Amino acid sequence: MNRRLEKDIKTMLCDEMASLGIYYAVDESDMRRGFTLIFGPEDSRYANCPLLFSVEYPLDYPISPPIVRILTSDGHTRFHPNLYIEGKVCLSILGTYPGPSWVSSMNIGSVFKSIISLLDNNPIVNEPGWESYNEKHPAAKAYADFVEFHLVKHTLKEYEKYRDGKNTLWSHFSDTFEQFWPNHLEKIQNRLKLKALDEPNHCTNILYGMQGTIHWAKLLPRT
Incomplete structure (x- = not known):
């Protein structure tokens, strides 16, 4: 495991992330894989509900972004426009949506701070064409x-x-x-x-x- 990845994993385990309701667990069988837990922010439609994600770091991380998928699913509800039922997480910094792309100065914490910022009372505005609703x-x-x-x-x-x-x-x-x-x-x-x-x-x-x-x-x- 490269030093940068080790540093970024430690960042995910710090008190700042926990204060945001973001928690991380390393996959014990492969340090390049992990899991992230987010508790939905208070005063939002997602309040107190856990959302779980898988994380995979490519060999050239942080040149390339991590691969993040949402695991929380009931099989029929798209819980957020950016979180697909089949697991896709739609964010420009992950290369899964048009917009500002990943740069190597970012880390996995940047991804989950972005995700948690989307969990609010009016998620539909994140769907293209619905921004004014x-x-x-x-x-x-x-x-x-x-x-x-x-x-x-x-x-x-x-x-x-x-x-x-x-x-x-x-x-x-x-x-x-x-x-x-x-x-x-x-x-x-x-x-x-x-x-x-x-x-x-x-x-x-x-x-x-x-x-x-x-x-x-x-x-x-x-x-």
């Missing part, structure tokens, strides 16, 4: 509502598997989840109690052809 626009709100519900639903399903001792993506970050997840879970449950008062909403013609029913009350813990 404010969060009160019906189409923008419908997409954000749909994403928020299905991300929370997926998060709770993953938590159940993790709690039951099943091997999940969360297992790469067992220490982090042990320390921080109870607080995140409490906040998600408080959000559920409020949103459970909403009537079910059957959504059609959501961006990317998504559709389904938003029914928050069904996500409440069984008693």
